[in-house]
Amino acid sequence: MLKVKNLHARIGDKEVLKGLNLEIKPGEVHAIMGPNGSGKSTLSKVLAGHPDYEVTSGSVDFEVDFQDRDLLTMAPDERARQGVFLAFQYPIEVPGVSNITFLRAAFNSVCRAQGVKEMGEEDFRKFVEQKAALVDLNPSFLERAVNEGFSGGEKKRNEILQMAVLSPRLAILDETDSGLDIDSLKVVAQGVNKLRNKNNAILLITHYQRLLDYIVPDHVHVLAGGRILQSGDKTLAQKLEQHGYDWLVKAGV
C-alpha cells in the first residue's frame, strides 16, 4: 500500500530524513519508535504533505485503485481524499467552526472524490454520533468549535473521531499517546482497534512501548538520525523499553 524508498527531507536548512525506507501492506500495523529529534514527526508530516517540509530525494508510492501513485506530487487535501490520514500530535484549534460542520464538510469532500453519495445533515448526525461513541466522546463536543478549549485528551479523541468518520486506508498516528492518562489511552486504543481491518493500515509513531500494549503492532521500526536502524516484531519494542535507545543508536553509529 505504501512504499517509501530512500526518502530524504529537510525543513529549512536542516536535513531530517536521510534515506528512509519503509513498506506497509494492507491490514498491517507498524510502529515507529525513536528518540527525540530522530525524524518521527517529520516522517508523518512529509507523508501528509506539510508545506514546510521539502523532499530532496527518494520516493513515496501510495496504492490507489490497485495502482501505485506518487504521493509526493499530491496536495495535502488530495492525499486525504485518497485515504491518507494524519492524527496530529498537536491538533489545531479552529475557532468559530463547529466540529460537526467541519466533519461533515470533510466527509462529503472525501465522498465526492471517491464517487460515493454524500450524506445529508440528519443522516450524518446519526452516523457521527455512533462514531463518537467509539471514542467515548460526548455528542455535545460536536457542537463546539473544532478543538477550541478541548483538554489534551479530548483533542486526541477528537482526532480518532475524525479518523473514524473518514475511514482512511492509511492512518498515521503521530504520538497520539502523548499527554494521555492511562484511562484515555485505553479509550483511544480501543477506538483505533475497532477501526482496524484487513484493507487498511496504521502507522503508529510513538516514544513509548505503553501504547503498543493496547494497539499491538505487526512490525516495529527504530528510527534514529533520519533512518530506520532496525526493524522487528513487537518484541523489539519490549527490548527498547528495557534498554532504552542508546545501545541501538550507538550500534548504528
Place this chain on the structure above:
Amino acid sequence: MTDLKTEYKHGFVTSVETETIRKGLDEEVIRLISAKKNEPEWLLEYRLKAYRHWLTLEEPHWAKADYAPIDYNALYYYSAPKSVEEKPKSLDDLDPELLATFERLGIPLSEQKRISGVAIDAVFDSVSLGTTHKDVLEKAGVIFCSISEAVKTHPELVRKYLGTVVPHTDNFFAALNAAVFSDGSFCYIPRGVTCPLDLSTYFRINAKETGQFERTLLIADQGSFVNYLEGCTAPQRDENQLHAAVVELVALDDAEIRYSTVQNWYTGDREGRGGIYNFVTKRGKCVGRNSKISWTQVEAGSSITWKYPSCILQGENSVGAFYSVALTHDRMQADTGTKMIHIGKNTRSTIVSKGISTGKSVNSYRGLVKIMPTASGARNFSQCDSMLVGDRAGANTFPYIEVKNDSAVVEHEASTSRISEDQLFYLQSRGLSQEETISLLVNGFCKDVFKQLPLEFSVEAVKLIEMKLENSIG
C-alpha cells in the same frame, strides 16, 4: 501567503451620453443642480444653507486613513445619462445600454426578468432610473421612489423628515451632501403595514471624476416593518472617486427597520491607485416606543471606507443593532463601526463587528456607546473580533464608552486571531480543498453577521467575501 488579486468583475464602464454640470462647486452649480431637478424653493434654500455652512468647515482627518487631499473643485457634482432627461415612462423604455449594465451587475430591471420578492430602485450616477414592482407597493400604500420624485409627489413628508436625523451641520461630508445631493431612495411605510416586498436600492457610479452624493430617507410609521437592502459597485478607474452619502432612517412607535448593505465599490489596484472614497453618514432614529433599527453591513470594497451606521435610541424600550463584516485587502483602509446613543429608558443595543484584514490593508473598528442620564436600565453588548491574514495587515479596535446613568449595563468583548498556515494545513489534511477551507473559516468567523442578512443577500455576501479571500491564501 500572498496578497489578494483584485479581480473586480464589476469594473466595466458603460458608454452612454451624459448630461453633466461643469466641474467645481459654487452656489451657481448648486442652483443648476436644483434647477435640473425642478426643485421647490425651500429645497434650494436648504442646499444653499448647507453649502454656506460647509464652507466654514475643515475636512476632518481623525479616522485611521491616509489619502491625498481632495480637490473639491476638480469634481463633477452632477452627471446623468441623457436618455433619462425626459424620464422614461417605464423601466422597459430605458436605454438598452443602461438595462444591459444592470443586467450585467445581476440586477435585471425589465418587466419579465426582474427579481420577484424585491423591489429595486436603480441609481446610476446622479439619477434614479426607476423602481420595479411599483404596483404591488402602491396597493399596500408603501411609497418607494427616488428622493427627487418624492420631493415632487410627497413634499410634506420629505420636508418633515429631511435632515432630522443627520442635520446639515452634522459633519463636513454631511454638509457637502446636503448641498449637492443628487439622488437616492425615499421610502415611507404607512402605519401598521408590513412591507410586502423587500426594498432595495442599487447604486452604480459610472462617470469619471464624478462624486456620488446619494441621499436616502426611510420612514417607518407606527407598527410598520421593512427590510431594506443596498448594493453598490463602480467601474475600475485610476483616479479616486468620492462617494459621500447620507442615509436617514426614522422609526416611529413599534416600527422596525432592517437595513442591510453589501458594499463592493472598486477598491483600487494592488498598489492602491484608484478606488472609491466611501465617506458616508448613516444614522437611524428610533423616535417611537418599542421601535427597532438594525444595520447589517458587509463592507468588501472601496479604497477607503469611513462610516459608522448609528442608532439614536430615543423612544422607550427601543432597540438598536449593528452587525458588520469588513474585509480589507491590498492597500485598502477601513475605519468603520457604529454609535449607539441611548436616550430613552430601557433601550437596548447590540454590536457585532467582524474585521478581516489581508495584504497590507488596515481595518479599524471604531465605536461609541453613549448612555445618557435619562436612559435608565439601558443595556449594550458589543463584540469586536478581528482576523488577520498574513503578517503585514493591521487591525485596530477603538471602543469608546460613555455612561451617565448608573443603572446601565455595558459589556464589551474583543478578540484578534490570525489564519495560520497550521490551520490551513490541518483542514486540508482532512480532504478539504483550499476553497472549502476558506469558506469554512470565513463562515465560521462571520456567521453571527451573515445570519442577520436576508437569505439571497446572505448568499451573495458569503460568495463575495470568499472570492476576495480565496486569492489571498495558498
